[in-house]
Amino acid sequence: MLSLPILKSGGLTQKISMQQSPARTPATVIPLRSGKPFAQVAKEKLAAVAVTVIPPLIVLVLLLLVWELAFSRPGASLPTPIQVWREAQDLIRDPFFENGPQDIGLGWRVLVSLQRVAFGFGLAAVIGVLVGALIGQSVWAMRGLDPIFQVLRTVPPLAWLPISLAAFRDSAPSAIFVIFITSIWPVIINTAVGVRNIPQDYRNIAAVLQLNSIEFFWRILVPAAAPYIFTGLRIGIGLSWLAIVAAEMLTGGVGIGFFIWDAWNSSRLPDIIVALAYIGIVGFLLDKLVSAVGSIVTRGVQAS
């Protein structure tokens, strides 16, 4: 350890100022480790996973227990979990079996339903964003269209089905239309809000740069409103999934909605319960998917 010289006023400071700057040598780069041993890092990660996964698992087990106890008397109206497992094992264990044209696994049925959702929701997303941007930007479009939208959006999806069947005369496009008309409203409304919330400063920049309408739409409006748009899309995808299951109950076909209705007509309650579980899980995954796409597209930028 060097001992520091005692500073005297004048003499020593003068000497320092007359010293040459030290010769430059390239710095040595030393990689830093986090300092934690692997075992500890692994333990921390495991703990984080456990904290998220174990509480819902415990609650699930408790709920199953309550369900089992509530309906275990003979002659109970609903089957118990154990009964469901016994009678519908094949459905639970193999989602993708194919025993015949009408006897396919629930996984296949879900995919058929998802295909219709993809068409209907895809259409709703594109048209919804465009119309929402129009309402958000133009006061007169808002005054003209908004009251009509507010009335139409309260009509439940199934109420659209008869009109849709009469218009399209075929169950496939009718189902897609029902999905479209159900899921478009949150997309329109949220997009309009997002567009209205574009900060005046961004509009001023667009004005100073003299951006034309198309440039403004793609470079400023869509990125600025993106968090709101994706909120609308998330709500929309949830509603689409609700709508397709309901629509399929009435229109038939191969989807999972029709499977529930058919199982009800054949009094196969365990099958219905398994189908419900599938529907819930797929709905959850769809929401997570749209949310993940949203955070990638918006690159984590929060709504302004």
Added chain:
Amino acid sequence: MANNSYLKLEQIGKSFSRGAATTEVLRDISMVINEGEYVSIIGHSGCGKSTLLNIIAGLTQVTTGAVILEEREVNSPGPERAVVFQNHSLLPWLTVYENVALAVNKVFANKKSRAERHEWIEHNLQLVHMLHAKDKRPAEISGGMKQRVGIARGLAMEPKILLLDEPFGALDALTRAHLQDSIMEIHMKLGNTMVMITHDVDEAILLSDRVVMMTNGPAATIGEILDVKLARPRRRLELVNNKTYTEARSAVLEFLYARHKAPTIAA
């Protein structure tokens, strides 16, 4: 910057009306700004300084009068009157480089090649000492750095006039001092015309060639224009005891706090 950037404000008046009520914000503002000048506009809050700047920028329309740039009337925004906003207003989904590129690619789409534009963007970022952070997003840089990028974006448009709306108002005192020095350095290097709004007397006198003092609203107008006859380059530490500086400072303070006091809030 060899263009003739002669800016004339002719009897500008601005009133806002909502329903039946009309408020006259600006009245009879007339002045001439010469090429290469640095002009500050100072006044109490609510006297219409930002409105005046927005009128020069073309973001607000005049009610009476006209803004004349190089013998032609201007009443809509454009990149030849670039604006640096108080809130930097960088687009948060673009990096620093992309924010400046947005302006450059739009303004110089047909006039410079892609390579030239890239070089020009980097040149402007280097001017404000932000080239090292060109791939960062606005959320990852400090307020002072964001404001620098805002200035780089304004300069990159090669404007005839650079309009600055309280550019350093949202920053702490130390950063403000650094940025004031930066902008003086840029002004000396480029010789462009700058119009700045501020409510900081020291900043106005340090940076400008002329200080325009506005009276209080409503119907605010130009009270006085002070010529700041200090040689450039100006260093703040040297100016502290400079007679011209202190006289200019008292003149402005006297205008603002004695003759045109801020209207007191009614009890």
